[in-house]
Amino acid sequence: MSLSMFRASIPVFTRQLASLSAILKKAEAHAEARKIDPSVFINARLAPDMFPLSRQVQSATDSAKGCGARLAGAEVPRYEDTETTFPELQARVAKTVAFLQSLGPELIDGSEERTIVLKLRGREVNFSGQNYLMNFALPNFFFHAVTAYGILRHNGVEIGKQDYLGSA
Amino acid sequence: MSLSMFRASIPVFTRQLASLSAILKKAEAHAEARKIDPSVFINARLAPDMFPLSRQVQSATDSAKGCGARLAGAEVPRYEDTETTFPELQARVAKTVAFLQSLGPELIDGSEERTIVLKLRGREVNFSGQNYLMNFALPNFFFHAVTAYGILRHNGVEIGKQDYLGSA
Numbered sequence: 044m045s046l047s048m049f050r051a052s053i054p055v056f057t058r059q060l061a062s063l064s065a066i067l068k069k070a071e072a073h074a075e076a077r078k079i080d081p082s083v084f085i086n087a088r089l090a091p092d093m094f095p096l097s098r099q100v101q102s103a104t105d106s107a108k109g110c111g112a113r114l115a116g117a118e119v120p121r122y123e124d125t126e127t128t129f130p131e132l133q134a135r136v137a138k139t140v141a142f143l144q145s146l147g148p149e150l151i152d153g154s155e156e157r158t159i160v161l162k163l164r165g166r167e168v169n170f171s172g173q174n175y176l177m178n179f180a181l182p183n184f185f186f187h188a189v190t191a192y193g194i195l196r197h198n199g200v201e202i203g204k205q206d207y208l209g210s211a
Numbered sequence: 212m213s214l215s216m217f218r219a220s221i222p223v224f225t226r227q228l229a230s231l232s233a234i235l236k237k238a239e240a241h242a243e244a245r246k247i248d249p250s251v252f253i254n255a256r257l258a259p260d261m262f263p264l265s266r267q268v269q270s271a272t273d274s275a276k277g278c279g280a281r282l283a284g285a286e287v288p289r290y291e292d293t294e295t296t297f298p299e300l301q302a303r304v305a306k307t308v309a310f311l312q313s314l315g316p317e318l319i320d321g322s323e324e325r326t327i328v329l330k331l332r333g334r335e336v337n338f339s340g341q342n343y344l345m346n347f348a349l350p351n352f353f354f355h356a357v358t359a360y361g362i363l364r365h366n367g368v369e370i371g372k373q374d375y376l377g378s379a
Binding site: 045055164179182189193207209 | 223226324349354361372
């Protein structure tokens, strides 16, 4: 079976979002066990001018839902970006996964040459579907997923590479 | 043109390694401008039990060369892991890119169902080529590339998301 646009997008996002959910679960439990206000983690950043954990999770889910929708030629779902607690972030991840799971191979496959237009820093950028996926959406998605992990690791949450990679 | 194993691997790695090289260049210039010993950055970590910058760069390049070689059915090049300076890390990135560029589509395409056997935490794991690429090699590669970025951002190097993403 040859590699398809579906295989290179939807299951990659849902798999990594499951890992992100598990990591957030461990962070929440860690906060509870140490009697640390969960908002300390939610608002933690790797640098003063980087986004906090909440926004990293919002951005990872935005990147995944945006990519899925655009490859499918569907409307990108709009979320309110109001999450400030672990349960709210979990709900956002869950609704993103549910949306992605609604996009079957019949909607995604064949999108290699679909024109994807993004507004990036005020100008329109045109991608082919496959360049959008491989050069923009996946690198961007992983950026936010890994940075969320890094923020929690930096703040002492006991997670490891295996939590990020998921089971092989 | 349908998505190919080549398109989803080699150009993704080489593109991201070019960004990593540019980021390392900025870090080196930053160290020089501020008269900070470059080894401060080379040895910086996000957590005491995470790998330092040098090892993140080694791991990102390992992940890329390992994936390219395994998909091509070629021997994985062995590097010595002795890099302790920015020029040495740059040389490692450059030789990885050169190796990847030697792997043309004719060697990578059609590797979707090639059996890839990895030793992970002491046990053998079997992947199909496409599962290896999408579920293991790319997530692992981005993990190290993003963590390298995060270490430098955390330590005040003036880089931004755009340096990571490269030009769209």
